Amino acid sequence: MNKLWNVSRKTDLETAFDDVFVHEENEAQTVDGSGFPYAQDMSSDGGVFKHLLDDDERVNDEMNKALGCGKTALGLEGVQTLKRYYKFIYCYRWFCRECGSKGGRIHKKRMSGILRKIEGALESQEKEIVDKFDLRQFVFTLPVQWRERFLSRKAINSFYRMVERIIKEEFPSKPSIIYFHPFGDRQRGFYHPHMNVHILEEKGQRLQIEPVQLERIKAKFYRALVSYGCRKEELGLNDVRSGINYMNVHYSFQTRPGMKYHRLKYMSRPNPGYLNYDAVKKDPVLKALFLGSVKDKGMSGFMYVRYFNGFRGGLKDIDRKEEIREAENSAGERLRVARDRDGHIMYKKKSEINLLYREKELEELSEGFFRVVEIKRKKGRLKRGKDSRQVSGIYQTS
Numbered sequence: 180m181n182k183l184w185n186v187s188r189k190t191d192l193e194t195a196f197d198d199v200f201v202h203e204e205n206e207a208q209t210v211d212g213s214g215f216p217y218a219q220d221m222s223s224d225g226g227v228f229k230h231l232l233d234d235d236e237r238v239n240d241e242m243n244k245a246l247g248c249g250k251t252a253l254g255l256e257g258v259q260t261l262k263r264y265y266k267f268i269y270c271y272r273w274f275c276r277e278c279g280s281k282g283g284r285i286h287k288k289r290m291s292g293i294l295r296k297i298e299g300a301l302e303s304q305e306k307e308i309v310d311k312f313d314l315r316q317f318v319f320t321l322p323v324q325w326r327e328r329f330l331s332r333k334a335i336n337s338f339y340r341m342v343e344r345i346i347k348e349e350f351p352s353k354p355s356i357i358y359f360h361p362f363g364d365r366q367r368g369f370y371h372p373h374m375n376v377h378i379l380e381e382k383g384q385r386l387q388i389e390p391v392q393l394e395r396i397k398a399k400f401y402r403a404l405v406s407y408g409c410r411k412e413e414l415g416l417n418d419v420r421s422g423i424n425y426m427n428v429h430y431s432f433q434t435r436p437g438m439k440y441h442r443l444k445y446m447s448r449p450n451p452g453y454l455n456y457d458a459v460k461k462d463p464v465l466k467a468l469f470l471g472s473v474k475d476k477g478m479s480g481f482m483y484v485r486y487f488n489g490f491r492g493g494l495k496d497i498d499r500k501e502e503i504r505e506a507e508n509s510a511g512e513r514l515r516v517a518r519d520r521d522g523h524i525m526y527k528k529k530s531e532i533n534l535l536y537r538e539k540e541l542e543e544l545s546e547g548f549f550r551v552v553e554i555k556r557k558k559g560r561l562k563r564g565k566d567s568r569q570v571s572g573i574y575q576t577s
């Protein structure tokens with residue numbers, strides 16, 4: 180048993196963030212009377228039992244997280260000041276209406292992450308950071324005939340690496356971003372995997388590329404796909420040249436600040452996003468890939484936005500560590516989980532918090548993150564004084 184608990188090396192705080200949704204589910208189950216007997220005891224590690232769920236239960240479990248998104252706050256406590264905080268926890272699932280829509284939480288998070296990365300790469304913190312570079316853009320699209328080979332996380336990672344290698348060769352040491360989009364804009368359930376590339380170019384460089392360079396890039400893409408196992412015959416073609424001509428690589432560039440910003444924003448939107456959910460759920464293959472299955476976690480936790488060439492790493496849509504860091508930054512101190520007198524973690528609904536505090540007593544530090552401020556009121560002081568007299572009175576008589 181103890182081993183199970185150690186499976187995740189998450190901190191108390193991270194676990195408490197995730198367990199908000201387990202708490203939500205348990206609450207719902209208590210209401211309709213269908214609660215699992217172990218739910219109460221195991222609530223601090225919902226992940227351990229994941230493997231016992233079948234595919235539909237898994238999808239439901241994920242959906243419950245989206246349905247519980249932003250409904251429950253976790254009580255936190257300042258390590259130094261012992262001040263009380265409440266943080267509403269969001270699910271950051273792509274199929275959540277609030278998190279996975281265009282302009283929703285995931286999109287905002289990706290966009291601010293990208294701008295921060297660019298500031299880092301250009302060593303500039305100027306407000307109009309998009310003025311500081313020009314933007315090259317490539318879109319690498321898989322031929323329809325080969326798409327079925329790219330229906331796994333592993334294959335999509337390979338696709339990613341092919342494109343990364345080509346860009347590294349062609350544009351060495353230019354900070355670049357790759358965004359994976361599995362769907363186009365129009366057909367929400369039609370698998371159309373493409374890698375979008377943004378390359379940050381110094382201002383004043385020639386941005387047009389020679390046809391010969393685009394040809395070379397297409398040839399590299401073709402050869403990478405063939406050595407991955409894609410067969411020319413599947414394209415219905417016979418000679419090599421025609422295979423290269425069949426490659427769909429689109430190049431464009433942008434110098435106007437507003438348009439550059441727009442392009443970064445367009446590429447970083449969640450895809451799949453909330454709009455794709457109905458179509459994805461109807462297709463068994465796409466459902467298993469994007470929502471996970473018993474056999475395979477599929478794309479859950481996949482980094483859709485990644486950096487290279489001077490940038491490092493990628494951007495996780497669900498990053499509890501990062502959320503905790505941000506909360507600590509806006510609180511200005513280290514935080515820990517707050518517990519009630521019985522040692523239970525404090526999970527509170529908005530309605531409960533509203534009963535506990537007046538509006539003035541809650542200071543919103545960032546979206547859904549509140550600090551309880553003590554308001555000095557004459558009445559309050561009097562009341563407190565009265566209480567303590569009562570308490571001491573009890574002690575005196577006993």
Ligand SMILES: [Zn+2]
Pocket residue numbers: 245248249269270271272275276277278279
């Ligand atoms: Zn959500």
